[in-house]
Amino acid sequence: MHVNKAPDNLLTLFGKRIAESGDKPAYKFLVTDDHYNMISYHDFHERVLGYAAFLQHDVQVKPKERALILYPPGLDYIYAFYACLFAGVIAVPAYPPDTRNVNRIISIIRDCSPSVILTTHQHQRILDNFIAQHRLGDSFSGQVIVLPEVAEERLHQHYTDPGMQKHDIAFLQYTSGSTSDPKGVILTHENLMANSHCIEANLKTRRGMEMVSWLPPYHDMGLIGGIIHPLSMGMTATLMSPLNFVKKPARWLKMISDATHADGVMSPAPNFGFELCTEKVTEEQLKGLHLDNWESAICGAEPIRLSTYENFCRRFKAAGFKRSSFVPVYGLAEATLLLSGEVTQRNPFVGVFDAAGIKHNKVRNAGADSDGEQELFTRMIGCGPVVKDHSALIVNPDTLSTCDENAIGEIWIRGNSIAKGYWNKPADTTFNAYTKEGAGPYFRTGDLGFFRDTQLYIAGRLKDCLIINGRNHYPQDIEYTVSSVDDLLRKDSTAVFVMEVTAEGRLKEEVVVVQEITRIREELPDFSALFNAIRRAVFDAHGINVAEILLIEQSSIPKTSSGKIMRHKAKELYAEKKLKTITLSSVHTDQ
Template sequence: MNDAVLTPTPNDCNLPRRRSDFATFNDAIDYAARSEKGLNFHDPRGNLSRVYTYAEMRSDAHELAYKLIASGIGKNERVALVAETSPEFAAMFCACIYAGAWPVPLPLPTTFGGKESYIDQLAVQLQSSDPRILLYPSDIAEMAKAAADKQGCEGETWDEFASREGPECELPEAKPDDISYLQYSSGSTRFPTGVAVTHEALLHNLRGHAQSMDIGTNDRVVSWLPWYHDMGLVGCFLSLIANQVSVDLLRTEHFARRPLAWLDLISRNKGTTLSYSPTFGYDICARRISSQSHVADRFDLSRWRTAGNGADMIRPDVMQNFVNAFAEAGFKANAFTPSYGLAEATLAVTVMPPGEGIRVELVEEERLSGRPRDLSKPARYRAIVNCGKAIPGMDVEIRDEKGNAKGDHQIGKVWCHGKSVMHSYFRNEEATNDCLVDGWLDTGDMGYLADGYLFIVGRAKDMIIINGKNLWPQDIEWAVEQLPGFNHGDIAAFSIDTDNGEEAPAVLVHCRVSEHDERIKLRDQIADKVRGVTGMNCVVELVPPRTLPRTSSGKLSRAKAKRLYLAGEIQPIELEMAA
């Protein structure tokens, strides 16, 4: 299709705005289809390639729902969908909703790991979700079909399924307490588990999120976030339907190749007001632009009022680098909108009020680890980012190990409660009971409250505890990243048992240096850096680039890195002295 003849969907129309105040997501799709708004898909260079109104999406979803029902797939059955950013996925996800089936978004292949690794990942998620069928784009048909065959379920491409017969029939009625979809959590610290989300939970979260972000008339979104991750699926797909917002979409793999296409798209679409990214997205753009000049000639970011930030630990230094790089293009620092959430709470738990920007508190590292201050040494501080206030209808508490609530500025486990909290982990009662207590969700994260604002300090399950000393792996990783030549995600820190039976911190580091002597020098630099943070010697292993495993959402998986290292599946670079 020629870009010149395509007209993107509008930012506004005569249909009154409704902020997710629907009983079911079916109702939300029906209402959005009454508008002229919709999804606008762009090619790798950011050129408009397909305009897909919510009305057209609804019509296609109905046709596909009839085909699902004709195929014997209906109420409460699972349909696994490889979540590419495409009209096909959007329509099929909504078709499942209309048919009463549960869509299960699964990841696309990434650049990390190979073909067999992806097949194994899909197969295990298929085993967990037990779907009737797996549907996928044709360009990964060989891998996806292999995973389906491995699990013993049907597997077809979008086009193959669309060619099935499906006479018009009555669609089942959805209820607020019905499961709407299964969302696989990213699995940073354990194997991904299917989160069952009801219609009521979804719409409650979308409503609270829209109110906290103050989504209003004429807002428009640009997104490259993957639709198999909660931030992309819920925040940049389902939310836009339920709040009737037009969106310009860039595929995640296209962003990875040309990150600045994201900012080009925001600049070109003058009405863009909202766009979201984890920290690394802002980081890579600031790095890419650092060698270029005339930023103001290429970009116009002046209308970008909400630059959402979440999905991983928010780093104020990276955010400042982004401000420094793009202030000339009109980007305002107070556009940054930190947030905290997780799939188990549908998406958002807390959001920074619009316009407040990034606010940090300097906290002594001894307080973060719970150990007494050594008065003979100078205090060390870490900047902790304010992740905002609880969305409407969500309660947040900080609790100790016995479940007692803690006061302001006291670090403990983050718990949350509200209608947004998941129904359960699918077919995993033990895991459900481990984190759900009397309707309260144990997030597994550590943080503290101050005047109603939440500060996240790290994941409890990632904490390294050696000789009673608590160490956050993020502190170690960030310290090593300050050395020249490292990017976010190049370092994985965890604890291991040494030959003498004691625990010690271990650090796996991507090495891009080829000379033997330079590698020795690099290892020693890293060891010194970690010793300065932890006060103890550590095991430093240099590994080839792209060795460290990632979750489906692209985050570093420390637990898997440790497991692969101990199993000998991650082979460090040999550093014996040359003859």
């Protein structure tokens, strides 16, 4: 008896889904409020194979060479990405260079040495000049090309199957939204297949559902969750650009509301996306929304606030949104995408814990009648159970011993979704960690958390990564920018962190800068001009507004014995008003 072998790579799986789906829309991309660009599964397959053949025969890119994709969000971005997959070329998704990501693009090019860059006509000449200006010829000597407007007739018939296997690399997902040294996470076909199965099992996706997404296609949640997974399931993905969402958040909800034909809607966003809708959607816009078909409102990619969940559910209850549809998840690029989370008929788990214990990495449940004791207890939203066929440990990051159930520690993970490492970093041991007891290998996430009743709770970041408006920012980059503003500011003596404050009845995050200064000169400096220069430099380099700047005495910032900044200690001293402050500037008090 013949038994059909299950697909073990994305190309085989996509071919199966395309054969099943035919004229069904594969992707729809919102161009204006009432117009979509759309393509069916059949036409999408022919076009992508045509572009893959173009890469293979006209551009002559070889399998396993890298192709940097620098298209803005849209169907062309999706065509370029899948053309690389079908040609056996390792895709490197990114965003065209602008004033804020120049260093990132330079680092990516130098790290992955692409053979070709795929972009638009508009960016083609810009990129040619960019490569010459930044002297990238040693890392890139290939072509900057634009895929043909329309694939030549029958071009797809010249396509050559590259014979991809499950262990072959599909693409590199570069981490870090702002660091000058991003790392390329190596994702194989096996990783993507495994995580797609996890998403299907834990988030209950099915062919008749519709994906609605405004997330950037060059970030893991937007690319894997919003573009790759729907095709692997035979779903329709309805997409729009992040800029169109930010300009008018109601567009996102209207797209969901309009998907009445679908057997349920799945739509993800980071915490700030749900907050933006709660704040910006007007009463008039709310009247026309019908969100009862929104089966899974996936919330991840940045810390999830309990207040965001509560306020969003309260605001959109009248439009039919159900609390049980809000699905907190945890994931990261090194785990392909999803690591924990589950769609159920229940409301999300909310744990009530002793606040003092949490501050000291201890987990103690609070009594059921403790909700009102704000100073004694803290409420946290659970991010679901770990996905199917994967495991996680909570480990003391200093001793490497497995923590007991009442301790907060670093989250270590393993399973087929875990990436094979970072590109060009063979000496990195993050993916090959063993506990003191000898369990392993695990990937060290750098995130802190704990388990309660199968739920994974995220307590914070072991790494000092700052997540602002859905983007990761590494404090050392911002600190370098600050200390470079003026000679009065001491190098390697800056701490940047985020504080939660209550403004107009809601929680928000604000960026605080603490900076040592050299001995005061005889003439008192113009601190007002210095504060303005710091704010301007940080905004220009990182797109971040600084809420408060404290200039403190020399040699008073907390450091380790090896001279590293202790940012958590600086944050603690700031909260307790114990920093040796000379002067400060706050957006709340400055005139």
